[in-house]
Amino acid sequence: MPITFNHTIIIAKDGAESARFFRELFEAAEAPSWGPFTNVQLDEGVLIQFAAPPLEEIQPQHYAFLVDDERFDRAYARLVDRGVEHWADPQMRHPGEINHGHGGRGVYFRDPAGHFFEMITQPYL
Template sequence: MAIELDHILVPSRDRLASAKLLAHLLGVPWSPTGIGPFAPVYVNDGLTFDFDQWSEPFPLIHYCFRVGEDEFDAILQRIRASGIAYRSAVHGPVDHLIDTAHGGRIVYWNEPDGHQWEMLTVSYARAQ
């Protein structure tokens, strides 16, 4: 069997609000209860993000989603409709632009706990 990532823990100040927001932006289901103390976001059939309530300080983590062109448009529309600031550079200022320098489209945004989310249509991390 190939190795696959099954779930990942996401530390948060408010696990329910954070899980609900990510699920809304991605257009995927979530639950206020899961196994243990987690609020799961069901990213796809094989990956769950388990939001866990932590007190500060906790590490700020970068998460990246590779999506299709149609999903990119739909998610970006939900980001815009939610009034979330986004940018075209990983450490850049909020510019409400889309990076197209890597053969696809990329945007970055931060959620209330400070984690950085990235959405791209073409992976620059590995050869195509």
């Protein structure tokens, strides 16, 4: 069997809120949820599982998502319409901008739990 990515757990104070933010932004499908997980279905059977933290403090993580140009346009418009702070770079030196690195476009922003999300239209490799 080839190695494929199956799922990851993203810690969130409110898993339902973070899952809703993700689904609406990326036009992702809702998936059956169980136990402490609120699940979002991506292509190829990949699950993003949002769950409450076992500790009081959440350590921000970085998650990058490759999307096509059309989805980037729609998702970026949602970020702007909702007033979500975003940057062209991970150091947050270029607020309110996107980048044009690696022959595509990219943007960095935080989800409701404070994690750093990146949306790109071209892979780095």
